[in-house]
Amino acid sequence: MRALEGGGPSRGRHLGRVFVVLAALALVGAVGSAFLFSGPQAVRGLGRPLLGVAASRPSPAPGSISSPQASASPVPRTSSQDTLAAAQAIVAPASPPLRLVIPAIGVNAQVEALGLDAQGRMATPSRSDRVGWYSPGTTPGDVGNAVIDGHLDWTDGPAVFWRLGRLKRGDELVVVRADGSQARFAVQSSATTPYDASTDSLFTRSGPPAVTLITCAGAWDRQRGTYLQRLVIRAALITPAPARAPTDSAG
Structure with a gap:
């Protein structure tokens, strides 16, 4: 011891x-x-x-x-x-989106980053010629489903998603991102839902990279001040191959 x-x-x-x-x-x-x-x-x-x-x-x-x-x-x-x-x-996170290009319906729109409105719903773009991306959710090209909305019409006539219902399966859309890269998607499905149907399943952060485009549809209800349906277009990622953003002076 x-x-x-x-x-x-x-x-x-x-x-x-x-x-x-x-x-x-x-x-x-x-x-x-x-x-x-x-x-x-x-x-x-x-x-x-x-x-x-x-x-x-x-x-x-x-x-x-x-x-x-x-x-x-x-x-x-x-x-x-x-x-x-x-x-x-x-x-690796995808770069934030700057523009949405849909050749089949002549869309080449600036992307606004949006959150929730006063009612707790996804906000809508401030201009008729822009689309809105739900920025607290998935970025286009990342794992999960990114959500982009746009107006059907405006006080002065048709808006950015006026012809969204013409998209067919296989039509392509391109998201041009802040780093100059592009994420290409192909339309997989189209559906019309009641305006007050739950959209919780769209805001996912898991599964293959996808983009959902949303706009108004159906008849206009003057009493409620809204269209009675929503058009929902689902598109799946084709490739995230990098490319320079196209020169465009619009919006």
């Missing part, structure tokens, strides 16, 4: 240093294992720190990633660098 007591302080400090080193090594190993083997959910849990890295990474070579669905498929684990690249592809 005396021998242990006599060497106590020096031996205790030595053991303490050994314990700290071993604990640090164990922590590094645990973090590395979790990053390599826990998959997308764990990577998303890292949150903002990965976003800056992902935003500055070089663009993938043409044909290397055909779509977000392909990037979400299992990737052979060849190295930690490959794992990091796959993680960055999952968490």
Whole structure:
């Protein structure tokens, strides 16, 4: 007992240093294992720190990633660098939208970032020639469904989405983003719903990247001061290939 007591302080400090080193090594190993083997959910849990890295990474070579669905498929684990690249592809945020272009119906409109109105509903654009993007939700091109609305008509006549009902399955629309890239979508479905039907299912942050376009439809109800239906167009992402934004002086 005396021998242990006599060497106590020096031996205790030595053991303490050994314990700290071993604990640090164990922590590094645990973090590395979790990053390599826990998959997308764990990577998303890292949150903002990965976003800056992902935003500055070089663009993938043409044909290397055909779509977000392909990037979400299992990737052979060849190295930690490959794992990091796959993680960055999952968490990289899309750039905010600036314009919506729908060639089939002649739309080339500026995008307004919108939130909720005084009634707690998605707000509408301030001008008849603009569309509104629900900015607290998904960004076009990101995982989940981005919602964009536009007026059917205005006090002076037809508005930006006057011809939205003419879109057919397969028609394309392009979202031009702030970084100069473009996200291309193809129309998948069209539906008409009551004006007061729930739209909660549209504001999702999971599933394949998609865009939903909404405008008024049906008869005008003077008493309620609204159209009685809503036209809902659903479009799925084709490719997020980068491209320069077209020059346009309108709006």
